[in-house]
Amino acid sequence: MIIYIEKKLHGNVIAQHIISKFPWSEVLEIDNYKNIFDKNLGGTIEKSIVIAWVNNAVLDAPNWYGHPGKSYFLKNSLNCVYDCKYCYLKGAFKNEMQVFFVNYDEMQLQILEKIKEVRINSKENIRFYTSDYSDNLATDNFTQFTSVFFPFFDSLKNVKAEIRTKSINIGNILKLDPSKNIEIAFSLNPSEVIEKYELKTPLLEMRLKAINTLIDAWWQVGIRFLPLLEIENYKEIYRQFLAEVIKKIDFSKISSVFIGGLLYTKEDYNKILKKEPYLDVLYKLEDTKDGFMREKREVRDFFYELFDSFIQEQKCNRCLDE
Numbered sequence: 001m002i003i004y005i006e007k008k009l010h011g012n013v014i015a016q017h018i019i020s021k022f023p024w025s026e027v028l029e030i031d032n033y034k035n036i037f038d039k040n041l042g043g044t045i046e047k048s049i050v051i052a053w054v055n056n057a058v059l060d061a062p063n064w065y066g067h068p069g070k071s072y073f074l075k076n077s078l079n080c081v082y083d084c085k086y087c088y089l090k091g092a093f094k095n096e097m098q099v100f101f102v103n104y105d106e107m108q109l110q111i112l113e114k115i116k117e118v119r120i121n122s123k124e125n126i127r128f129y130t131s132d133y134s135d136n137l138a139t140d141n142f143t144q145f146t147s148v149f150f151p152f153f154d155s156l157k158n159v160k161a162e163i164r165t166k167s168i169n170i171g172n173i174l175k176l177d178p179s180k181n182i183e184i185a186f187s188l189n190p191s192e193v194i195e196k197y198e199l200k201t202p203l204l205e206m207r208l209k210a211i212n213t214l215i216d217a218w219w220q221v222g223i224r225f226l227p228l229l230e231i232e233n234y235k236e237i238y239r240q241f242l243a244e245v246i247k248k249i250d251f252s253k254i255s256s257v258f259i260g261g262l263l264y265t266k267e268d269y270n271k272i273l274k275k276e277p278y279l280d281v282l283y284k285l286e287d288t289k290d291g292f293m294r295e296k297r298e299v300r301d302f303f304y305e306l307f308d309s310f311i312q313e314q315k316c317n318r319c320l321d322e
Contacts, residue, residue: 001025002048004036014102014144015051021142022049037078037099054101058110061129066162066258070118071127074111074161076101076145077134082166083199085279086227086262089133091271098134104148111152115159127160128153137184138167146172154179164224166201168210178218183255185222186211190241193229197281204241208248215253223249225307226260230284230299238303242310251311259307261295269293 003025009015019027030036033052054075061071078099079089101107111128118126130136136145146163150173153161164185173184189197191204202210214221223245231237251257262285264272273282285293294300 003027003051004030004033004048005051006030006033006053009051009053009102012051012102014100014104014148017144018049018051018100018102018142033099037097038094048097050097050099052099052101053103054107056110057101057107058114058128061127066129067125067127067160067256069125069127070122071129072114073132074107074128074130075133076104076107076130076149077136077139077143080134081138082135082201084166084201085197085199085276086229086272086281088264088268088272090275091264091268098139100139100143102143108149108152115156123158125158125160127162129162129164131162131164135165135167136163137165137169137173140167140169140172144172146176150176150179150182153181156181162222166198166207168202168206170210170214173214173219174217178220180220183220183222184214185224185256185258187224187226188245189225189227189229190237192237193231196231197229197279204244208245211249215250220255221253222256222258223251223254224258224260226258227262228259228295228303229262229281230295231281234299235302235306238306242306246310257311259303261300261303262293264293266291266293 001022001024003019003022005015005019005027007029019025030050033050037050057075059073059075061073065071079093079096080087081098115126130145130149136143140146149161153159160181160183162183162185164187166187170184186207188204188207194201194204211221211223228238262281264285266287269282269285272279276282284295286296288294
């Protein structure tokens with residue numbers, strides 16, 4: 001494996017920690033990560049990683065993205081160690097190299113500046129989504145993301161952060177004091193979906209165990225049932241799946257629940273089709289008038305009714321339409 005590192009990051013502590021985790025790798029200096037990452041290089045280059053500096057780490061999130069209120073994405077890394085066949089990242093970038101941005105101090109200053117801008121006109125909660133360009137928890141052992149950013153977010157007033165994950169790598173989180181500002185949100189799907197479409201990810205049973213471990217340690221845990229997929233025999237599979245989850249998780253202790261389906265812009269949909277031309281669930285989506293590709297109306301209605309009937313303790317936030 002080759003590790004590309006921008007020249008200006010020689011003294012960066014996080015960069016050196018990442019390099020130390022891969023002692024067998026060749027380390028090559030580059031001027032700017034875009035010189036490699038923005039090219040469709042293919043071949044063995046896809047097994048490489050890049051350590052870089054990011055200038056604009058805080059990006060606006062859509063108003064309808066998740067929790068109410070003003071929200072932003074934190075872009076601290078690109079691409080994922082997992083291989084979820086439906087993932088929108090396949091259409092977002094030209095290659096599958098992982099990029100780790102390690103100028104954490106500057107990222108935190110950008111977060112504080114964004115909070116200051118919002119506070120001029122509003123006192124509402126601000127939320128930062130931290131795992132939409134990668135799975136930060138899966139790589140936490142060498143990026144040290146949780147040990148740096150969790151205490152930072154915990155120090156802020158009226159600011160929330162969500163780290164969405166399929167990972168069970170919760171050891172570093174358990175070393176920290178539980179935070180009222182941070183929600184660890186686990187994506188769940190039936191075992192049939194995980195085995196076929198979510199390659200390299202932990203099994204459902206392992207994710208449920210991690211959820212209960214964090215709940216017992218007084219962490220805020222969310223559940224994200226997404227993406228809900230119209231697979232063969234999906235109605236019975238999801239009924240059995242929900243029954244299993246309800247049996248093993250106390251939803252009165254879950255901080256929030258979202259359900260969501262596949263949703264692509266037409267441009268991203270066409271890009272993913274080129275990379276995954278035989279992915280069956282892509283061909284079951286419909287072209288809607290709002291410019292998106294998503295599950296058919298009858299499929300969405302089924303999932304609405306199903307989750308409303310199973311999860312009585314709290315309202316599911318629906319992200320199947322807008």
